Amino acid sequence: DIQMTQSPASLSASLEEIVTITCQASQDIGNWLAWYQQKPGKSPQLLIYGATSLADGVPSRFSGSRSGTQYSLKISRLQVEDIGIYYCLQAYSAPLTFGSGTKLEIK
Amino acid sequence: QVQLKESGPGLVQPSQTLSLTCTVSGFSLTSNSVHWVRQPPGKGLEWMGGIWGDGSTDYNSALKSRLSISRDTSKSQVFLKMNSLQTDDTAIYFCTRWLAYWGQGTLVTVSS
Numbered sequence: 001d002i003q004m005t006q007s008p009a010s011l012s013a014s015l016e017e018i019v020t021i022t023c024q025a026s027q028d029i030g031n032w033l034a035w036y037q038q039k040p041g042k043s044p045q046l047l048i049y050g051a052t053s054l055a056d057g058v059p060s061r062f063s064g065s066r067s068g069t070q071y072s073l074k075i076s077r078l079q080v081e082d083i084g085i086y087y088c089l090q091a092y093s094a095p096l097t098f099g100s101g102t103k104l105e106i107k
Numbered sequence: 108q109v110q111l112k113e114s115g116p117g118l119v120q121p122s123q124t125l126s127l128t129c130t131v132s133g134f135s136l137t138s139n140s141v142h143w144v145r146q147p148p149g150k151g152l153e154w155m156g157g158i159w160g161d162g163s164t165d166y167n168s169a170l171k172s173r174l175s176i177s178r179d180t181s182k183s184q185v186f187l188k189m190n191s192l193q194t195d196d197t198a199i200y201f202c203t204r205w206l207a208y209w210g211q212g213t214l215v216t217v218s219s
Contacts, residue, residue, distance in 0.1 A: 001168055034206065043201060043209035044152065055207070087152055089206060094165035096154040
């Protein structure tokens with residue numbers, strides 16, 4: 001199975017700050033990487049698919065990038081509504097695997 | 108518009124079988140995949156398995172021996188069956204189309 005190592009586990013940042021979350025895949029997954037945001041009591045919301053494509057309705061301050069088998073989610077100017085838990089997902093091959101999550105809080 | 112809704116028992120006894128239904132609308136099961144994802148209270152997301160547009164299935168290696176996913180295209184429903192439930196199977200169970208559109212989830216508690 002492909003392992004997704006996500007870091008950091010938690011993150012506290014100030015409003016308007018740039019925030020970066022990373023996922024390291026245990027093997028090549030191409031661009032088969034998605035990012036999700038989950039708020040308490042809600043279903044996960046797709047933010048990024050194909051490693052770099054912004055999902056419909058997602059603010060442009062969110063962006064995704066790839067360097068080899070390392071994937072990053074960047075929030076360019078942190079807003080209050082961005083608090084939540086973020087997960088990566090590899091969809092390259094079954095079984096699909098999620099990262100362990102990053103809890104983002106406002107400092 | 109695309110909608111998915113999970114339904115099933117909120118409480119299951121240990122060692123029993125869980126049966127959940129995902130009723131979908133706004134898309135065809137024969138040209139889309141539907142997956143099941145679960146989340147234990149306060150923990151992360153776990154992909155359980157999925158059924159593809161052609162009807163083939165894939166499962167999480169850790170659950171494969173006790174999990175089955177099927178569908179009824181005429182009723183726009185996808186089913187999850189998992190046997191030998193234990194307390195650590197307590198979770199919110201989500202169904203999702205292509206892992207892009209998600210249902211609201213249903214809480215399943217395993218307890219006697």
